[in-house]
Amino acid sequence: MIDLKNADINFKWNIIKQEGGEGLLKCFGCSDCSASCPVRYLDDRYNPRKIIRLTLLGMKNEVLSSPFLWLCAHCHACTERCPQGIRVAEVINAIKNYAVKSGYCPEGLKVQLNLLNNSGRLYELEDFDLRKRQRMGLPEIAKKIADVARIFQSTKIFERIAK
Ligand code: SF4
Numbered sequence: 001m002i003d004l005k006n007a008d009i010n011f012k013w014n015i016i017k018q019e020g021g022e023g024l025l026k027c028f029g030c031s032d033c034s035a036s037c038p039v040r041y042l043d044d045r046y047n048p049r050k051i052i053r054l055t056l057l058g059m060k061n062e063v064l065s066s067p068f069l070w071l072c073a074h075c076h077a078c079t080e081r082c083p084q085g086i087r088v089a090e091v092i093n094a095i096k097n098y099a100v101k102s103g104y105c106p107e108g109l110k111v112q113l114n115l116l117n118n119s120g121r122l123y124e125l126e127d128f129d130l131r132k133r134q135r136m137g138l139p140e141i142a143k144k145i146a147d148v149a150r151i152f153q154s155t156k157i158f159e160r161i162a163k
């Protein structure tokens, strides 16, 4: 049950201010986005219409602390189908960005950021992998991609998620 006593009236306005969140107010709740979402097909606890509805109602904590927010695969099927022309996937992204800025970054994402920072990849390459590539005649690649750490440094991502 939704308890509007805990609603934050500024929540939707804060999302609208994020890049990609602009179209939020145009949603009339038709559910076309949810009907076309492949993630929802696999797990019906994920529901983009519900995320947008709860955001419009100001249910900040429910939306930002939900692990389902992070399941969006960014396939844009919802954006293609929305009769209101809302860039639904971008709205979900705006909510995710706001979640990170507000201290709701999930632990799994922090682990992924650390991996990327250390090696530039989510999957660290071992000598074994490089030898295997060589045996298969694949081109040489660097074990570490240093540019990723440099991007993290210039965007101050670790300072942002620590807030
Ligand atoms: S398809 Fe568009 S208008 Fe319909 S519920 Fe989803 S975001 Fe809202």
Ligand code: SF4
Pocket (backbone or CB within 6 Å): 033, 036, 037, 038, 039, 040, 048, 071, 072, 073, 074, 075, 076, 077, 078, 079, 088, 089, 092
């Ligand atoms: S972009 Fe996200 S919300 Fe939209 S259809 Fe794809 S997985 Fe579902």
